[in-house]
Amino acid sequence: MxxxxxxxxxxxxxxxxxxxxxxxxxxxxxxxxxxxxxxxxxxxxxxxxxxxKLDDFEWNGFRWDKGPSVFTEPNNIDQLFELWDKNPREYFNFEPLDESCTYYFPDHSSITLSSDHEKTREQIESVAGAKGREEFESYLKESDALFEKVGDYFISNPRPTARKAFKKELTSKYKHFLRKEVRQSLHTLNARSFSSEYMVKIFDRFGTYIGSNPYKMSGLYSTISHVEINKGAYFPxxxxxxxxxxxxxxxxxxxxxxxxxxxxxxxxxxxxxxxxxxxxxxxxxxxxxxxxxxxxxxxxxxxxxxxxxxxxxxRSTSALVFYWAMEKGVKEFGVHNIFFSEDYQKEFSELFDQRRLADEPTVYIHISSVAHKEDAPNGGQNWFTMVNVPAGVLPDEAYREKMKEMIAKRLKDQFDFDLREDILFEDWWDCDRIQEHSGSYMGALYGxxxxxxxxxxxxxxxxxxxxxxxxxxxxxxxxxxxxxxxxxxxxxxxxxxx
The missing domain is CATH 3.50.50.60 (FAD/NAD(P)-binding domain)
Known part of the structure; x- marks a missing residue:
C-alpha cells in the first residue's frame, strides 16, 4: 500500500x-x-x-483506531481511485469478515452473524428455533427491497426541496413512505417481525449505527441491517x-x-x-x-x-470509549462483540428521554488484532470498549469505574475472565475529547x-x-x-x- x-x-x-x-x-x-x-x-x-475521526494511536506495539470500527460498502472507496484510473488495491486493501458480529445476551446465550448465511441461519435456529430462521430470512428480504425502492435513492441524491417535490423521480417513491414498516418505529417493526426477543434486540441494535433510538426512529432504518448482513462487513x-x-x-x-x-x-x-x-x-x-x-x-x-x-x-449519542491493551484477552472473541443490557428500552429512555448516563448500558468491544495480529504483540489483544452516553453529558471518574466494574463482572460471570488483572494499559475518550479532536458538537458521533x-x-x-x-x-x-x-x-x- x-x-x-x-x-x-x-x-x-x-x-x-x-x-x-x-x-x-x-x-x-x-x-x-x-x-x-x-x-x-x-x-x-x-x-x-x-x-x-479515523485516527489511531499506539502504545508498546499495540495499535487502536480511535473512532469508527465497522466497515461496509468498500466500493465507495474504490470509486475514488478508479476515478483517476488507479488500481485501488495498490493503495488500500480489505478482506471480508467471516463473522460480522457476535451478540451476547444477559442469560449468557449468544448469536454470531456470519458471512456464511447458512452458518448464521443455524446459529439463529439454535437460539430462536426454525421460526426464528424463517423470520430472519423474510426480514432481510424486506429490508433489501426497501433499500432498493427508497433508501438508495435518498442517500445518493441531494435532500429533496419543495421545488423538486413533485418531480416524477420523487413522486414514484412517496407511496413507499406510506408502508407500515416505514411509519412505525424500528423497534415496533422488529417486534412484529420476530417472535424471539434475541432477534428483536439484534435488529434494534442497528439503530445505534447512526446514534439513534430504535424505539423512536423510523422502520425505514431497517435498511441499515441490509447493508451489513446482505452486502457484508469487511476489515480494512x-x-x-x-x-x-x-x-x-x-x-x-x-x-x-x-x-x-x-x-x-x-x-x-x-x-x-x-x-x-x-x-x-x-x-x-x-x-x-x-x-x-x-x-x-x-x-x-x-x-x-x-x-x-x-x-x-x-443530537445523536456520544460515547465513553476505553482503549485497553490486554495481555491475553478473551480468545472466544471476534472482531466485533456486543453485550446487551438487561432492559434495552430503559437504556434508551435514559440516554434520550432523561438525557443521563445509563445505569447498565450495552457494551461494544472491537478487537482489530483478531483479524490483524500486528495490532497487538505477544498474543495480546487491543480492546476498543464503548458504551453510549448522551451527547454533551460528561462521564466522571466514578462512572468510568462503575462501567469497568460492570464489564468486569459480566466477563467474569460468562468467561471466568479477570479484566482488571489482564489490562496492561488504559486510555479513554469521552464527549469532551471527541469534540476537541473532531469538532463534533457536544461530542455527538453522528450529528x-x-x-x-x-x-x-x-x-x-x-x-x-x-x-x-x-x-x-x-x-x-x-x-x-x-x-x-x-x-x-x-x-x-x-x-x-x-
Whole structure:
C-alpha cells in the first residue's frame, strides 16, 4: 500500500477554485472528486494530520483506531481511485469478515452473524428455533427491497426541496413512505417481525449505527441491517486509519494541497467568494464545510442565527470509549462483540428521554488484532470498549469505574475472565475529547439524531441558500453519519457544484 506522509506548511497560491474545511473522509473524498474539474484545491485541517475521526494511536506495539470500527460498502472507496484510473488495491486493501458480529445476551446465550448465511441461519435456529430462521430470512428480504425502492435513492441524491417535490423521480417513491414498516418505529417493526426477543434486540441494535433510538426512529432504518448482513462487513488491512491514509496519498499524488495544524475563519464576500483568514490568508471561489455544521457556524463562519436554529435539533449519542491493551484477552472473541443490557428500552429512555448516563448500558468491544495480529504483540489483544452516553453529558471518574466494574463482572460471570488483572494499559475518550479532536458538537458521533420519520428531511442539507457557493458534506449533514454515507455526501456535493 502507498502512503504519503509529508504535508504542506503554507499554501502555494493566494486564491483557490475550491477550499475545503475539514480533512476527514468526506473532505478528502470531495477534494479527490473535484480535482477532476478544478485546478487549485486546498484542504485545511486543524489537527496535526488529516483523517478526522479515523485516527489511531499506539502504545508498546499495540495499535487502536480511535473512532469508527465497522466497515461496509468498500466500493465507495474504490470509486475514488478508479476515478483517476488507479488500481485501488495498490493503495488500500480489505478482506471480508467471516463473522460480522457476535451478540451476547444477559442469560449468557449468544448469536454470531456470519458471512456464511447458512452458518448464521443455524446459529439463529439454535437460539430462536426454525421460526426464528424463517423470520430472519423474510426480514432481510424486506429490508433489501426497501433499500432498493427508497433508501438508495435518498442517500445518493441531494435532500429533496419543495421545488423538486413533485418531480416524477420523487413522486414514484412517496407511496413507499406510506408502508407500515416505514411509519412505525424500528423497534415496533422488529417486534412484529420476530417472535424471539434475541432477534428483536439484534435488529434494534442497528439503530445505534447512526446514534439513534430504535424505539423512536423510523422502520425505514431497517435498511441499515441490509447493508451489513446482505452486502457484508469487511476489515480494512491496517485498520480504519488505512482508509484515510490511502485517500491522503491519492489526494497528494493528483495535486490537492493539504494544510494541517491550520485554524481559520471565513467571511463571505460581495462577489460570492470567500475570504479565509487566520493561520493562512487566501480566497476561495467555492467553499466546502466538511466538518460538523454546528462547529462551522459557531467557529468558522460565525453565524449565530444559523447556530441557534440548528442547536434545537436533538443530537445523536456520544460515547465513553476505553482503549485497553490486554495481555491475553478473551480468545472466544471476534472482531466485533456486543453485550446487551438487561432492559434495552430503559437504556434508551435514559440516554434520550432523561438525557443521563445509563445505569447498565450495552457494551461494544472491537478487537482489530483478531483479524490483524500486528495490532497487538505477544498474543495480546487491543480492546476498543464503548458504551453510549448522551451527547454533551460528561462521564466522571466514578462512572468510568462503575462501567469497568460492570464489564468486569459480566466477563467474569460468562468467561471466568479477570479484566482488571489482564489490562496492561488504559486510555479513554469521552464527549469532551471527541469534540476537541473532531469538532463534533457536544461530542455527538453522528450529528443530529434520527428519532422520527421526518429526521432525514430536517437534517441540514448540502447547501445553504443564504450563502452562494458554500457546500456541506460529512456525517452531520445529508445523507448522514457513517463512512458509506459521508462518502456519498462528498459525491453529492461534487455533483452539486457547477
Amino acid at each position: 502507498k502512503f504519503t506522509t509529508e504535508r504542506e506548511i503554507m499554501p502555494k497560491s493566494d486564491s483557490y477554485d475550491v477550499v475545503i474545511i475539514g480533512g476527514g473522509a468526506s473532505g478528502l473524498a470531495s477534494a479527490i472528486r473535484l480535482k477532476k474539474r478544478f485546478d487549485k484545491i486546498l484542504l485545511i485541517e486543524k489537527n496535526p494530520r488529516a483523517g478526522g 488491512i491496517g485498520g480504519m486509519r488505512a482508509i484515510v491514509e490511502s485517500l491522503i496519498t491519492l489526494a497528494k499524488e493528483i495535486g490537492v494541497e493539504i494544510l494541517c495544524e491550520t485554524e481559520v475563519q471565513v467571511q463571505p464576500q460581495s462577489d460570492k467568494t470567500y475570504k479565509i483568514t487566520g493561520d493562512v490568508q487566501v480566497t476561495a471561489d467555492r467553499l466546502i464545510s466538511a466538518i460538523d455544521h454546528m462547529t462551522f457556524y459557531n467557529k468558522i463562519l460565525v453565524d449565530s442565527r444559523m447556530e441557534n436554529r440548528w442547536r434545537k435539533i436533538e 443530529p439524531a434520527s428519532n422520527s420519520l421526518l429526521s432525514s428531511v430536517k437534517r441540514h442539507g448540502n447547501v445553504n441558500p443564504k450563502y452562494p457557493n458554500l457546500y456541506f458534506c460529512g456525517g452531520t449533514v445529508h445523507p448522514g453519519g457513517g463512512i458509506p454515507l459521508v462518502l456519498r455526501s462528498a459525491k453529492i456535493v461534487s455533483e452539486l457544484i457547477p
